[in-house]
Amino acid sequence: MTQTLHLGQILSFDGNPFEDGPGAAWHETHGALVVEHGKILAVGPADALRAAHPKAAQVDHGAALIVPGFVDAHAHYPQTAMIASWGKRLIDWLNHYTFPEEMRFADPAYAADIAGRYLDLLLAHGTTSVCSFCTIHPASAEALFTAAQDRSMRIFAGKTCMDRDTAPEGLRDTAQSAYDDSLALLNRWHGRGRASYVITPRFSPTSTPEQLSALGALWAEHPDCLMQTHLSEQVDEIAWVKALYPAARDYLDTYEAHGLLGEGGLYGHAIHLEPRERDRLREVGAGLVHCPTSNTFIGSGLFDMDGLMREGQRVGLATDTGGGSSFSMLRTMAAAYEIAQLRHRPLHGSELLWLATQGSARALRCDHLIGNLAPGMEADFTVLDLASTPAIAQRSTRANDIWEALFPTIMMGDDRAVAGTWVAGRKL
Ligand code: GUN
Ligand code: ZN
Numbered sequence: 001m002t003q004t005l006h007l008g009q010i011l012s013f014d015g016n017p018f019e020d021g022p023g024a025a026w027h028e029t030h031g032a033l034v035v036e037h038g039k040i041l042a043v044g045p046a047d048a049l050r051a052a053h054p055k056a057a058q059v060d061h062g063a064a065l066i067v068p069g070f071v072d073a074h075a076h077y078p079q080t081a082m083i084a085s086w087g088k089r090l091i092d093w094l095n096h097y098t099f100p101e102e103m104r105f106a107d108p109a110y111a112a113d114i115a116g117r118y119l120d121l122l123l124a125h126g127t128t129s130v131c132s133f134c135t136i137h138p139a140s141a142e143a144l145f146t147a148a149q150d151r152s153m154r155i156f157a158g159k160t161c162m163d164r165d166t167a168p169e170g171l172r173d174t175a176q177s178a179y180d181d182s183l184a185l186l187n188r189w190h191g192r193g194r195a196s197y198v199i200t201p202r203f204s205p206t207s208t209p210e211q212l213s214a215l216g217a218l219w220a221e222h223p224d225c226l227m228q229t230h231l232s233e234q235v236d237e238i239a240w241v242k243a244l245y246p247a248a249r250d251y252l253d254t255y256e257a258h259g260l261l262g263e264g265g266l267y268g269h270a271i272h273l274e275p276r277e278r279d280r281l282r283e284v285g286a287g288l289v290h291c292p293t294s295n296t297f298i299g300s301g302l303f304d305m306d307g308l309m310r311e312g313q314r315v316g317l318a319t320d321t322g323g324g325s326s327f328s329m330l331r332t333m334a335a336a337y338e339i340a341q342l343r344h345r346p347l348h349g350s351e352l353l354w355l356a357t358q359g360s361a362r363a364l365r366c367d368h369l370i371g372n373l374a375p376g377m378e379a380d381f382t383v384l385d386l387a388s389t390p391a392i393a394q395r396s397t398r399a400n401d402i403w404e405a406l407f408p409t410i411m412m413g414d415d416r417a418v419a420g421t422w423v424a425g426r427k428l
Helices: 046-052 077-082 090-106 108-124 138-150 175-189 209-221 235-244 251-256 275-284 292-297 305-310 329-342 349-363 390-396 402-412
Strands: 003-013 025-036 039-045 057-068 070-076 127-133 154-158 195-201 226-231 265-269 287-290 314-317 381-384 418-423
Touching: 003 039, 003 046, 003 349, 003 402, 025 046, 025 349, 039 046, 057 349, 057 402, 057 418, 070 077, 070 265, 070 287, 070 314, 070 329, 070 349, 077 090, 077 108, 077 127, 090 108, 090 235, 108 127, 108 138, 108 418, 127 226, 127 418, 138 154, 138 175, 138 195, 154 226, 175 195, 175 209, 195 209, 226 251, 235 251, 251 275, 287 349, 292 329, 305 314, 305 329, 314 329, 314 349, 329 349, 329 402, 349 402, 390 402
Parallel strands: 003 057, 070 127, 127 154, 154 195, 195 226, 226 265, 265 287, 287 314
Antiparallel strands: 003 025, 025 039, 057 381, 381 418
């Protein structure tokens, strides 16, 4: 028997709630999802799909809610073991905690251990896809791609490139080796199974202009790859960029001048943007990735979700672990809500869920494959228990609709709310 019928409550999207309101989501209390060969064959009311697929195996999720698997659009898997490190802001945090931990990935066995641990943590939190930085070591990327392949996960990742003396000895490549190693990994992994290679200059302060140009050239030669980096996260960082690149018009220009601005570009944080930067990002259709738990944890600032969405930017949502303080996209949605509240724009539950699924998949240019529940899409989905703790249960019993029922789980939920994570139709 190759078809499986999943029964439960279902939420999916037929539009963008930022544009069309909460009605852009489709909810069915007695819904069903038919899965065949790792893909979604049909979504609809349970009775109709039961009748249409009488021979399908059945998995009954009861009152639980089936949502698209969460998509984390920016993370650093090598920072798994130093998440929640106390008391520093970005540049000191990198030097004090991050770089020493990333040094340990010179050992391929350590990389393999953390890669497996990291992906299992993601699955426990309902995240089915991630776009991650690795370290400068090619084996760190090899480890993550291999661990994702073992779990059939759709993975986006790249070797992090840093060749400037602002990065410590032992954690530097060169312009040429960054090009060569990235190309070798790209040839080995890009398009293999569910893997995509992402060209990954860490950020302009840790690269020389020569390295940025070499990676810009690599991207021009492989325009179907994504490119990920960081942009305008913290005020001190922006001043540092201006000192290192005195001829640049602004932070974004350090990328633009080296061929690193384009529609497949993913720019993490993007908080303190200047008008020219916003215009250029919108013109090229680049992806901006909001990392709310990181922005409060490292003290970076308040992302302008409302303004950026209104002007038509492409925005995804991410944990940014270990700068972010959680592996959970539920906690990340809650933090996005809190930051938007500080800017007087209460995000609706449909907007939060959309950001964590469709929004991130759109930023990663794969919203035709993941981030929604619709026929033809890959069967990556998460089953949420909407009464996972006594505090959430007593709150959700008062709900009048699905958004009132889901919101307490978004705000107070964690891995206990994840009743199951299904990847390509298999429970992991
Ligand atoms: N900017 C450059 N590298 C990093 C990193 O690892 N984490 C965060 N949050 N910002 C960065
Ligand atoms: Zn980051």
